Amino acid sequence: MGAGPTGPVLDRDEVDRALARLGAEHEAIETSLLALQDHAGRRLLEGAELTGVTKERWASADASISLLWSYFDAYAGALRTAREIRSRRRWSSREDLAELTELLRGESVAVPGPAKLSEAFSLAGLVDRMNDLYARSLDMIVAADAVWSALPARIDLLAAELQRTRQLAHSVGVRPGEHPAGDDLERITRTLTRLREQVVSDPLAFWVRTEGSSAPGGGRPDTTVYDREARDLEEVRREIDAVLTVRQDAEQRLIRLRDVLSRADRTLAEARTARGEVLAKIAATEVPVVSGPPTVLQEQLATAAEYRRQARWHRLSPLLESLEQKAEDELLRARESLTAVTAPLAVRAELRGRLDAYKAKVARHGFAEDPLLVERYDAARRMLWSAPCDLRVAEQAVLRYQHAAAELLGAPRVPGQGGPEDRRG
Numbered sequence: 001m002g003a004g005p006t007g008p009v010l011d012r013d014e015v016d017r018a019l020a021r022l023g024a025e026h027e028a029i030e031t032s033l034l035a036l037q038d039h040a041g042r043r044l045l046e047g048a049e050l051t052g053v054t055k056e057r058w059a060s061a062d063a064s065i066s067l068l069w070s071y072f073d074a075y076a077g078a079l080r081t082a083r084e085i086r087s088r089r090r091w092s093s094r095e096d097l098a099e100l101t102e103l104l105r106g107e108s109v110a111v112p113g114p115a116k117l118s119e120a121f122s123l124a125g126l127v128d129r130m131n132d133l134y135a136r137s138l139d140m141i142v143a144a145d146a147v148w149s150a151l152p153a154r155i156d157l158l159a160a161e162l163q164r165t166r167q168l169a170h171s172v173g174v175r176p177g178e179h180p181a182g183d184d185l186e187r188i189t190r191t192l193t194r195l196r197e198q199v200v201s202d203p204l205a206f207w208v209r210t211e212g213s214s215a216p217g218g219g220r221p222d223t224t225v226y227d228r229e230a231r232d233l234e235e236v237r238r239e240i241d242a243v244l245t246v247r248q249d250a251e252q253r254l255i256r257l258r259d260v261l262s263r264a265d266r267t268l269a270e271a272r273t274a275r276g277e278v279l280a281k282i283a284a285t286e287v288p289v290v291s292g293p294p295t296v297l298q299e300q301l302a303t304a305a306e307y308r309r310q311a312r313w314h315r316l317s318p319l320l321e322s323l324e325q326k327a328e329d330e331l332l333r334a335r336e337s338l339t340a341v342t343a344p345l346a347v348r349a350e351l352r353g354r355l356d357a358y359k360a361k362v363a364r365h366g367f368a369e370d371p372l373l374v375e376r377y378d379a380a381r382r383m384l385w386s387a388p389c390d391l392r393v394a395e396q397a398v399l400r401y402q403h404a405a406a407e408l409l410g411a412p413r414v415p416g417q418g419g420p421e422d423r424r425g
Helices: 012-038 040-047 052-086 094-105 123-171 180-201 224-281 295-309 313-364 371-384 391-409
Strands: 109-111 119-121 207-209 219-221
Touching: 012 040, 012 052, 012 094, 012 123, 040 052, 040 123, 052 094, 052 109, 052 123, 094 123, 109 123, 119 123, 123 180, 123 207, 123 219, 123 224, 180 224, 224 295, 224 313, 295 313, 313 371, 313 391, 371 391
Parallel strands: none
Antiparallel strands: 109 119, 207 219
16 A cells, blocks of 8 residues: 555554554543543532632643543544544545545644644544643542542541530630630630631642652642641640649648648757757757748648639649649758757767767776776766767767777777777677
C-alpha cells in the first residue's frame, strides 16, 4: 500500500485492531469519567463554599473536568466516524483505508481549546491529554476528600470531649478569668471552631503531599494544629483531675496540715522553755533567740478551710500545695531551733557522762580512793552539777581528771592536751 502524511496506509486487519483497541480505551475512559463525576469528594467540592488554595484549585479542576467531557465527546465522535467508514463495506477500499489511517493516526480530531478557538489532536494524543487532565483532577479531589474524611470528624470528637471537660471544670469552679485552665479551655474552643471552619472551606491547606509519590492523592492530612490542641486539652484534663482530687482529699489534707503546724508550735514552745533553762543553768554561752510561730501560716490555713466550705476547689488546690510545703519547712525550722538551743545542755550531759565513765574505770583498777583523783573528780563534779555551769571551765576540769586517771593507769597522754590518754577503754 502507499504512504500518506501519517505514514503507511493501514490495511484492514490493522484498522480493525486499532478500532478494537480504541473501543476498549473508550469504555475505560467513560467508566473513569463517570466514576469521577460520581465521586463523593467532587460532589462535596461542587456544593461547598470554598476559600483559599482549594477554591483556586477546584476552579481549575472543574474546568479540567468540563474539558475532559469535551475531549471525550470529540474522541467518541472520531471513533464513531471511523466505525462508520469501516462498516460501509466488508472489504474497505483503498480510499476508505487512507481515510481511516488519517483519522486513526493523524491529528484529525478538532476540540475546543482554552486559549484558541480549537486544537487538533490525534486520537492517541487526545488520550494522553485526557489522562493528564484526569490524573490532576482526581488528585485534587482525592486530597480534598481525604482531609474532609479525616479531620472534621476528629475535630468533632475532640470538641465533644472539650465540652465534657468544660462542664466538669465548671462544676469545680474552673472558669475563664478565674483559673488558667479555664482560659485554656476558652482558647482551645476558639481554635477548634476556627480550625473546623478552615478545614471545611479550604481542605487542601491541610494536605501534605508525600515526596516522590505519583499516585492520585499521594499524601496525608496535616493534623499539626489538631494534635497540639488535643495535647493541650489533655493537660487541662489532668489539672481538672487534680482539682477533683483536692475536693475528695481536702478534709484529710487540712487535718494533716493542722497537725504539722501544731507539732511545729509545740516544738518552738519546747525550744523557748529550753532556752530559759539553758540561760539559768549554763554560764558564758550564746543561746539563740527562739522566734514565735508565723501567724501568716495560720491565716492561710483559715483561708484554706474557708475555700473548702465555699467549694472553691480551684483556689484551694494551689493553696494547699503551698501550705503543705511551708508547714513542713516550719516544722524543720522549729526542730533546728530546739537543737540549737539545747546544744549547751547536750555538751554538759556529755561531760557528765565522760566524768562518770572515767570514775567507774579507775574504780575497776582499784584507784577509786586516790587523793588526787578524788580531789579532781569533786572539783569537776561541782562545776558540772552547779548552776550556772561554765562549760569551758568544767571541760578543763574533766580533762584534768582524765589526765590524772590516765597517768595512774599508765596510758599514753591525750594528744594536744598535755596529759596521758587511755587507749584500752
